[in-house]
Amino acid sequence: MVTICPSLLSADFSRLADEVQDIEKGGADCLHLDLMDGHFVPNLTFGVPLVASLRSHTKLPFDAHLMVEHPETYIEDLAKAGVTYITVHQEACVHLDRVIQQIHEAGMKAGVALNPATPVSTLSCVASQLDMILVMSVNPGFGGQKFIPYALDKIRAARTLLDQAGNCQAVVEVDGGVNAKTVGAVKEAGADFLVAGSAVFGAPDRAAAIAALR
Ligand code: DX5
Ligand code: ZN
Numbered sequence: 001m002v003t004i005c006p007s008l009l010s011a012d013f014s015r016l017a018d019e020v021q022d023i024e025k026g027g028a029d030c031l032h033l034d035l036m037d038g039h040f041v042p043n044l045t046f047g048v049p050l051v052a053s054l055r056s057h058t059k060l061p062f063d064a065h066l067m068v069e070h071p072e073t074y075i076e077d078l079a080k081a082g083v084t085y086i087t088v089h090q091e092a093c094v095h096l097d098r099v100i101q102q103i104h105e106a107g108m109k110a111g112v113a114l115n116p117a118t119p120v121s122t123l124s125c126v127a128s129q130l131d132m133i134l135v136m137s138v139n140p141g142f143g144g145q146k147f148i149p150y151a152l153d154k155i156r157a158a159r160t161l162l163d164q165a166g167n168c169q170a171v172v173e174v175d176g177g178v179n180a181k182t183v184g185a186v187k188e189a190g191a192d193f194l195v196a197g198s199a200v201f202g203a204p205d206r207a208a209a210i211a212a213l214r
Helices: 013-025 048-057 071-080 096-105 151-164 183-189 206-213
Strands: 003-006 031-036 062-067 085-089 109-114 132-136 171-175 193-196
Touching: 003 031, 003 206, 013 048, 013 206, 031 048, 048 062, 048 071, 062 071, 062 109, 062 193, 071 085, 071 096, 085 096, 085 132, 096 109, 132 151, 151 171, 151 183, 183 193, 193 206
Parallel strands: 003 193, 031 062, 062 085, 085 109, 109 132, 132 171, 171 193
Antiparallel strands: none
């Protein structure tokens, strides 16, 4: 059983509420929201007000992926906007332990994302506190990129790290280049949450695209 999380990044930005309702009807489990600041990654997307304004248009849980510097700045406001999972990048947090605590204190689930070149072992000290490890299978910043094959080993390593920390209920999410071709290997490696942007929003029939991934 996998959780399918379409990424809003590949939706039609001129009609976001309709796009979100389309994937909800199409069987999505969660909405992945990519916040980018033009500093941590070389692209800009949207901020907290947009996330807040979408909240009343769907019942899907929100999975916010913060590709920003100083992610702690946004935690309180994202909690108020009705976000369930907040994922911060390991590379963006000097005080990662503190940020994880802040997310929990704000009543949300805490995830940490790893860029392709960042080893899973960098999370060994905090593994027992996490609700999610997000393995990036592309370099963050853009949709529609090609899946990096060595991410499969990192998915396995993330699962092992969480299990060895006695944190079996925490999930492993994979993000980037997940499509009908790569999804089999991703599932086999043990990913629980699958993010898919172009593979879902780029498809004419979103329900069929979601079903194909599942
Ligand atoms: C990339 C984002 C992804 C992106 C994935 O930096 O984190 O969530 O939307 O897009 P696809 O599925 O097209 O690779
Ligand atoms: Zn993402």
